[in-house]
């Protein structure tokens with residue numbers, strides 16, 4: 361899964377603030393991924409392509425839509441239960457761990473954990489540097505005692521965390537909220553969980569947010585909100601491709617669609633071609649048939665049991681689970697290591713093994 365880096369990493373302090381290391385995939389890598397994705401049937405691009413500066417802002421607006429409850433519910437759960445979560449996340453290490461957040465976005469969820477865990481440092485990984493820089497600066501101002509480091513990267517495709525004095529000799533624990541695991545198909549999701557274990561190290565712990573299946577109508581509305589923000593988020597992908605990879609997509613030639621697919625337990629989001637058409641992109645000419653979808657992303661929903669089975673395939677075992685009142689989503693605490701270690705640990709955090717009550 362590793363992308364060769366076409367450009368050396370650059371690192372710079374964010375004016376009077378935390379440092380940012382830039383490992384964004386190079387244009388040549390993006391071009392290769394576009395050619396691979398459009399040659400695939402159905403056509404599909406990596407979900408991280410959606411997150412340029414504009415896309416990241418649109419995603420933040422999706423999180424505010426009444427139909428999209430995931431962010432609100434998860435944030436509330438974190439605010440209410442961060443003390444228990446931090447206690448279990450940081451348990452058993454001889455030094456204060458560093459907290460590493462994957463796909464950190466606007467950094468608005470981690471605050472309660474920083475307060476309760478008091479990590480030695482906090483590392484935020486996100487694909488959009490434009491979004492990460494102001495978010496890191498604001499977070500550092502709110503939490504002056506925790507050193508903050510931003511890393512702009514495709515976290516699924518880095519070989520290791522960048523060597524940095526803040527991480528040296530420290531245990532690492534992971535935080536992956538927002539159910540972004542669902543934006544990878546199952547084999548990729550399993551590989552990603554295994555990859556997190558490699559990045560964090562043996563014996564590490566991971567707190568991960570997972571959205572669960574519920575009535576299809578609710579899910580379809582969450583991914584196709586009445587205000588049209590989800591659709592705008594998808595259409596922004598075409599604008600990005602036109603701008604960065606010499607494309608000539610005409611957005612009017614496509615319509616947005618979000619459909620629940622029961623067999624995959626997932627929402628499929630797509631831009632569907634309204635007619636037969638040709639599009640130039642990445643130095644090639646692509647034909648789209650009328651009705652043909654370009655999948656912009658999937659969002660797989662896992663029951664707690666299905667998620668834990670997937671995590672086990674990647675060597676992660678359960679330590680605890682917290683859920684929102686409606687049991688629409690869970691924050692799972694996992695540990696990577698031998699199964700009997702998990703059983704012991706579970707005894708320590710037994711009270712949190714059941715969903716929390718509203």
Ligand code: AVI
Nearest residue numbers: 422538539540543583590659
């Ligand atoms: C980031 N990710 C978890 C979102 C989701 O719910 O799958 C992405 C998203 N796309 C459209 N709406 C939300």
